[in-house]
Amino acid sequence: MTRSYKIALIKGDGIGPEIIEEAVKVLDAVSYAEGFELKYDEYLLGGAAIDATDDPAPKETLEGVKQADAVLFGAIGGEKWDNLPREKRPETGLLKLRKEMEVFANIRPVTVYNELVNASTLKPSVVQGVDLIVVRELIGGIYFGQPRGNDGNKAFNTMVYSKPEIERIARVAFDIAMKRSKRVCSVDKANVLDVSQLWRDTVEEIAKEYPEVTLTHMYVDNAAMQLIRDPKQFDVILTGNIFGDILSDEASMLSGSIGLLPSASIGEKFGLYEPIHGSAPDIAGQGIANPIATIASAAMMLRYALNEEVAAGRIEQAIKQTLSEGYRTQDLSSYDAKEVCSTSEIGSIIANYAASK
Numbered sequence: 001m002t003r004s005y006k007i008a009l010i011k012g013d014g015i016g017p018e019i020i021e022e023a024v025k026v027l028d029a030v031s032y033a034e035g036f037e038l039k040y041d042e043y044l045l046g047g048a049a050i051d052a053t054d055d056p057a058p059k060e061t062l063e064g065v066k067q068a069d070a071v072l073f074g075a076i077g078g079e080k081w082d083n084l085p086r087e088k089r090p091e092t093g094l095l096k097l098r099k100e101m102e103v104f105a106n107i108r109p110v111t112v113y114n115e116l117v118n119a120s121t122l123k124p125s126v127v128q129g130v131d132l133i134v135v136r137e138l139i140g141g142i143y144f145g146q147p148r149g150n151d152g153n154k155a156f157n158t159m160v161y162s163k164p165e166i167e168r169i170a171r172v173a174f175d176i177a178m179k180r181s182k183r184v185c186s187v188d189k190a191n192v193l194d195v196s197q198l199w200r201d202t203v204e205e206i207a208k209e210y211p212e213v214t215l216t217h218m219y220v221d222n223a224a225m226q227l228i229r230d231p232k233q234f235d236v237i238l239t240g241n242i243f244g245d246i247l248s249d250e251a252s253m254l255s256g257s258i259g260l261l262p263s264a265s266i267g268e269k270f271g272l273y274e275p276i277h278g279s280a281p282d283i284a285g286q287g288i289a290n291p292i293a294t295i296a297s298a299a300m301m302l303r304y305a306l307n308e309e310v311a312a313g314r315i316e317q318a319i320k321q322t323l324s325e326g327y328r329t330q331d332l333s334s335y336d337a338k339e340v341c342s343t344s345e346i347g348s349i350i351a352n353y354a355a356s357k
């Protein structure tokens, strides 16, 4: 019997629909080539959901995604919704979705493609061969902590982590490190924050379960600097929600564009696959967004959620081939480009390569 999977698609706002369309094009090409079937159900989230239902995370979405084998997500947000009350904003919808799905681990691989070493803002010798993974806690920390508030005169947020929350994300990082070069660097601000001291102490305890893994600790301000100074010193970076959010955007520039970096947000039961970038309102609707981060997220989805390793590999190879043939979206057009392509053209090139082995 044909293998068949249900994919929940959330296009979102800004460039979201454009990049998801290309990921679907590539998924359809590889699923056909590998003989399995993907069935898509679309759900609303963020600004699109506010416009349609007055709710950034409609119940139908929060419940519907749980019926799928995996969720592929574009991006949400935009100025149009920036002045709404906090609970009505697109970003709150995304946080609610992640919380509802209990996807506590956001895995963000940072790969520098050989073809793009000149696209990095750093010297080629510094970035060539960079291959690190940021393991970011995703449903705790200051983005979720209570109390929070803003009375117009005073505003506050709370960074909270419980020991079990730290233990489970630490185990994800150590498990990943066991399959790689067995090094974890935990990033915190333990010199100032109590929550970071608990983080550090707990990570030390979990490290005892993994005697083969070398654990180091680094303060986040230093980590931000070290990522630029010598990124190859890192293998697995384990960190909390806000630090991981910031450091991974920073790390994207090692690769040359934020439009290249994928991610997998995973928990015990569900998986949400999403590029690390936002809805890029400044380029939305122009057909110039780079869809590779989303296409590579779809590859992660095939590998981790659907166990379709061969299809995932086909996509990753196709991305490399596209880059080595010199096809570039506008964000990378100054770097060894043979041809500058639109979002849709790059999607079609990757789909064609992925379909033909």
Ligand SMILES: NC(=O)C1=CN([C@@H]2O[C@H](COP(=O)(O)OP(=O)(O)OC[C@H]3O[C@@H](n4cnc5c(N)ncnc54)[C@H](O)[C@@H]3O)[C@@H](O)[C@H]2O)C=CC1
Pocket: 015, 074, 075, 076, 077, 078, 079, 091, 094, 258, 259, 260, 274, 275, 276, 277, 278, 279, 280, 281, 282, 283, 288, 289, 290, 291, 293, 331
């Ligand atoms: N996961 C999500 O849905 C996220 C949503 N956001 C939301 O997105 C909106 C815009 O936020 P920004 O801070 O501008 O971050 P952003 O990541 O959307 O854009 C930052 C810069 O990177 C560029 N960029 C992003 N993705 C690109 C791509 N695929 N190809 C080429 N260039 C790309 C944009 O054009 C922009 O100049 C906000 O409403 C924000 O809250 C931000 C981050 C994550």
Ligand SMILES: CC(C)CC(=O)C(=O)O
Pocket: 091, 094, 095, 245, 276, 277
């Ligand atoms: C917009 C957000 C909720 C967070 C974010 O920037 C991210 O997850 O990368």
Ligand SMILES: [Mg+2]
Pocket: 245, 246, 249, 276, 277
């Ligand atoms: Mg972010």
